[in-house]
Amino acid sequence: MFRGNFTAKVDEKGRISFPAKFREVLDEVGGEEICITNFKFDGHKCLDVYPQTKWIELEQRLREQTERSPRVIKFFQNYYFPGVQECQVDRQGRILVCSRLRDYAGLEKEVVFAGVMDKLRIFSVGTWEAVFAEGEENLPDDPDVVSVLGY
DSSP states (O other): BBSSSEEEEETSSEEEOOOOOHHHHHHHHHEEEEEEEEEEEEEEEEEEEHHHHHHHHHHHHHOOOOOOOOHHHHHHHIIIIIOOOOEOOTSSSSSEOOOOHHHHOOOOSSSEEEBBBBBEEEHHHHHHHHHHHHHHHHHHHHHGGGGTTTT
């Protein structure tokens, strides 16, 4: 499981240091290969990052689902899957994110990696601050958000 959030720098070649804690998770689930794709979370552009093994499981689950709405099919076929970039964490612990994805998510000098259980997200710092603040706002107004935790 990917837990927590970490900031990292983007170098002039578009390489980003992959957090050591998250590299440990990759090792546990089968390697240093990852799949990165575009995503929009509550109107905020970011990147979804999966260990390659989890990406393959996602593809398989979608193949097995026979009843999907046209809207879901369009999302995956026209946006999520075509946006994917496969890459590997290099020996220095960095990933090279293509310029298309960096531009999409507005990743410039510094980014935030946020753990989301079996995947993680990469946000620009400004976008992460907005997403985090919106998450914080939801809690006081809707205590049912944490009811699944038994509180």
